[in-house]
């Protein structure tokens with residue numbers, strides 16, 4: 537067993553690596569280097585409750601006072617700048633050099649800011665860190681005019697939160713649909729209706745081409761159709777860039793993230809990766825990089841176990857959730873694998889859609905305000921047996937009964 541583990545990054549995946557090592561009895565040295573000054577925390581609240589209320593209860597995964605208890609040497613505001621794979625050392629931003637027996641890259645990603653003139657103005661925000669959320673919270677106020685650029689998850693959650701705070705919101709998305717990447721046929725139209733009903737001015741097929749300083753702290757936005765809009769603040773939610781530069785520079789195999797196997801091991805057997813920065817090489821030759829809370833936790837745990845020689849192959853079932861207004865949106869599985877769809881009638885504010893493959897196996901589920909159904913459907917997806925589509929589409933048959941017949 538290795539004598540020391542260095543973790544580059546102090547986010548969600550990093551915290552689960554460290555916690556797993558200690559809970560499984562590892563007694564060696566653990567050093568955790570994080571570019572942020574905060575201890576590891578969960579990011580989902582940043583675009584939800586943190587943005588409205590600045591709720592003081594941040595979900596820290598390791599509190600300040602717990603590092604000593606866990607015997608984890610946490611180095612806040614300290615980046616890993618370089619990996620020397622031959623000497624097995626890392627060079628830190630404070631010029632310190634540390635040796636590792638095993639290194640875990642859990643550096644997550646950063647917000648992508650497209651090269652649009654004016655995106656460097658002070659009124660332009662991105663949202664990845666607690667500091668970003670604090671800055672944004674101070675700007676989103678009742679009556680303010682918010683321009684959200686990008687109709688993906690972060691943009692939509694910020695739009696919902698801004699509306700709830702009483703701001704007016706225009707959302708510009710360059711694709712013809714919202715959340716187009718998710719490839720679920722029901723999702724875009726649902727989100728569209730939800731945001732329009734809540735007063736968001738949605739502009740699809742619309743690109744911001746320029747922002748100019750309006751001299752009052754805000755800006756004028758110009759769109760590709762020549763129209764203009766005055767905004768007090770702009771929030772750009774244009775996707776994530778994996779923080780894989782230290783891995784690329786060290787010569788590890790990377791492809792928009794660090795390539796890893798089911799043990800989380802990279803092309804260097806002493807180096808692992810987990811979370812948003814890790815790209816899982818699948819048995820069928822596919823590559824999977826997930827940007828989700830569930831993956832950061834589960835892959836962090838899997839890497840912790842791998843480091844201890846407990847091989848637990850990590851083959852995730854993609855799972856993601858979002859909350860916007862009063863809608864809890866949950867998705868599991870892979871929409872692209874679905875060839876037909878079954879819709880199960882739900883209550884007025886619910887939706888339950890199940891994607892099936894050619895063999896009638898559930899491969900994807902999308903539920904609105906139906907967490908219990910989603911839980912069951914995740915089991916069907918994992919079960920990978922043909923589903924009785926008549927029964928599952930019949931609201932008169934309780935899901936528990938369907939499950940009993942299906943799963944035994």
Ligand SMILES: Cc1cc2nc3c(=O)[nH]c(=O)nc-3n(C[C@H](O)[C@H](O)[C@H](O)COP(=O)(O)OP(=O)(O)OC[C@H]3O[C@@H](n4cnc5c(N)ncnc54)[C@H](O)[C@@H]3O)c2cc1C
Nearest residue numbers: 545547548549571579580615616644811812827828829832
């Ligand atoms: C606003 C927001 C809302 C979200 N909402 C949801 C949601 O509702 N549902 C869901 O499933 N997922 C959600 N996510 C995604 C989820 O939070 C991420 O998938 C998860 O945080 C990834 O964890 P991670 O540990 O891989 O990366 P991170 O949590 O990003 O941690 C990486 C850390 O490494 C640090 N770092 C980077 N480079 C270096 C370096 N060279 N040296 C040292 N440290 C470095 C970074 O500063 C960061 O602190 C949301 C994300 C955001 C930003």
